[in-house]
Amino acid sequence: MFVESVVALLVTTVALLWLLRRSFLLPLPPGPRGHLFSGIPSSLLKTEPWKTYAAWGVHYGAPILCFRVYNRITIIVNDYSAVHDLLERRAAIYSGRPMSWMFHVICGRGPAVFNISGLDPRHAVYRRLLQSGLGVQAVKDYTPILEDEINVLLRGLRETPAQFERHIRRNATAVIMKVAFGYSVLDNDDPFISIADESSKISGWAMAPGRWLVDYLPILRFVPAWFPFAQFQRQGAEWRKTLEFVSDVPHNWVKEQMAAGTNIPSFTSRLLKPGMSEEEEDIVKWCAGALNAGAADTSQSTEVILSKTVSALISFIMLMALHPTIQDQARDEIDANIGRLPRVSDLDRLPFLRAVLKEVMRFAPVGNLALPHQATQDDVYGGYRIPAGSTVIPNVWAILHDPELYPDPFVFDPARFFSGSDSASAGLSGRAGQPDPYAYVWGFGRRRCPGIQFAEPALLLAMACILHTFVIHPELAENVQLEFTTGITSHIKPFGVRFTERWPDSQVPPSKIPPPTVELRPRLYTRVKL
Known part of the structure; x- marks a missing residue:
């Protein structure tokens, strides 16, 4: 028995050593190698890096690429099959987050929902709370907020249409602040509008x-x-104060309102319970922060809902201005199926508008590069070695512009996601059946965004109400060159557009939703200085 055990141990050890040696003999994925010490220059990644990565994929002919900046190895995944194999089927070893010492430690954002490792026990708690707080029932509870704030958005577009970006950001911030904290944004000068953009x-x-x-x-x-x-330390300390303002001040304000019995039901107030431990309360704070001020063009939280909503709506307006036929078809659907200013309960009656949203998300992804994952152990894929600790970044833009998945990928065509019979009756190309872009734009595996069930109706309602109320025209009818912003989130860079109101001043739009009720309460930010 002893001899058999020793033999089995030796065989197992030899096999493990052989596998380990074999994996180290495998090459890293192809890619530019750069300088021996510094790797590739980071300047290559400053402007639309997703296009650079896609071009490298074509040059090297591989589904995954590898490059190094100093001592950090980054794996770029340009291929949808590789994304599925690595981030979905092997999610257990690709749910980590690469450490950013500047952002996570010096700026203090390590515990944020979208920064924490998927292996941390907190991650599962975060996801459970966010899914319950942003699920189907929650959307129903928050419907009055969405519909009230739409009226404010339409009023802003009517009065100062040139400031449409500002109105869109105010709308998204107002919805999230009301949902997360029960706080009312009363005007465009509210500090939380500018602070969200700054963060x-x-x-x-x-x-x-x-x-x-x-x-x-x-x-x-x-x-x-x-x-x-040590300027980085001084800069990080300043940024930390700004980011703490976004997360700590609203949370403490809700606690004060609850103690006084004046709070409005919100995501935070529903989760805060008497006698909670310090850690439990901290989890609630970071979950609410994931709605209000995180990643997205931000500290890695709002990128999920706030910044993605803003980016998608800006791109939607730009694309409608450039595609009047599609704009008219979406508006005709609203007029025929609803005939008044749409409400959340009407959205299921707008299949073409939902197809327009999906095509906006495909053509102009709100996150051209998904938030980075980290390989938590050595892996092998396609004959290439992926070392533990590697940063793994899915190139969402490359996947959504892959001609094998989406023929004519640089043509804006909502018919990709519209059923054949419906598209034929609408005079469209009827190329439905292409992959749903939601499978790529909302993240992967355990890092998939939990806010999709809330974000989609919020976006659809805004799109429907804007099209019902206005016709969007470009200021210049010709020679509009589409450019995209570069950041954690991205959108089409705005160009001049005009909003022509469909309803004359003397005519009241049919069944207009009543204006929102302004709730008077102490201003959240009176206790702090920006």
Whole structure:
């Protein structure tokens, strides 16, 4: 018995050593190698890097690529099959998040929902709370908020149409602040509108590849802020204050309102319970922060709902201006099936508008690169070695513009997602049956965005109400070149558009939703200074 055990142990050890040796003999995926010390220059990744990665994929002829910036290995996944195989089927080893010492530690955003490792026990708790708070029933509960705020958005577009970006950001911020905290944004000058935009930019700056040496030499995080050349510490401390304002101040405000008995039911107030432990309350705070101020062009939370909603609506307006026939078809559907200003309960009657939204998300993805994953152990794929600790980034843009999946990928065509009979009656090309872009634009595996059930009706309602109320025209009818912003989230760079109101001043739009009721309460930000 002893001899058999020893033999079995030896055989197992030899097999493991052979497999280990074999894996190390395998090459890394192909890609540019760059300088021996620094790898590729980070300047290559500053503008529309998804297009650079896609071009590299064509050049090297491989579904996954590899490059290095200093001591960090990044794996780019350009192929939908590889994304599915790695991030869905092997989600257990690709649910980590790469450590950003500047953003996660110095800026204090490590515990945020979209920064925490998928292997951390908190991650499962976060997802459970967010899914319950943003599920189908929650959308029904929040319907009055969506419909009230749409009236404010339409009023802003009517009065100052040139500021449409500002009105869209105000709408998204107002909805999220009311849902997350029961806080009313009463005007465009509310600090939480500008602070959300600023925190989004901070996220992009703090996580920019190759920008901060501390990300590659973590020992530098111990350098004191007063030390020469420690500007990153001083900058990080300033950013930390801004980001803490976004998460801590609203949370504490809700607690004060609950203690006084004046709170409005919200995501936070429903989760806060008497006698909660400090850790349980901290989890609630970060979950609400995932709605209000995180990643997205931001600290990795709002990117989910707030920034993705803003990006999608801006791209939608730009694309409607450039495609009047599609705009008219969507508007005709609204007029024929509803005949008044749409409500959330009407959205299931607008299949073509839903197809328009999906094509907006495919043609102009709100996240051209998915948030980075991390391989938590060595892996092998397609004959290539993926080392543990590698940053793995799905190139969503490359997948959604793959001609094998989406013929004529640079043509904006909602008929891709519209049934054949319906598209034929609408005079469209009828190419339905192409993959649903939602499978790619909302994340992968355990890192999939939990806010999709809330974001989709919010987007559809805004799109439907805008088209019901206005006709969108480009200022210049010709030579419009589409460009995209570069950041954690992305959208088409705005160009000049005009909103022509469909209803004369003397005519009241049919069945107009009553204007929102302004609730008077202490202003959240009176206790803090920006």
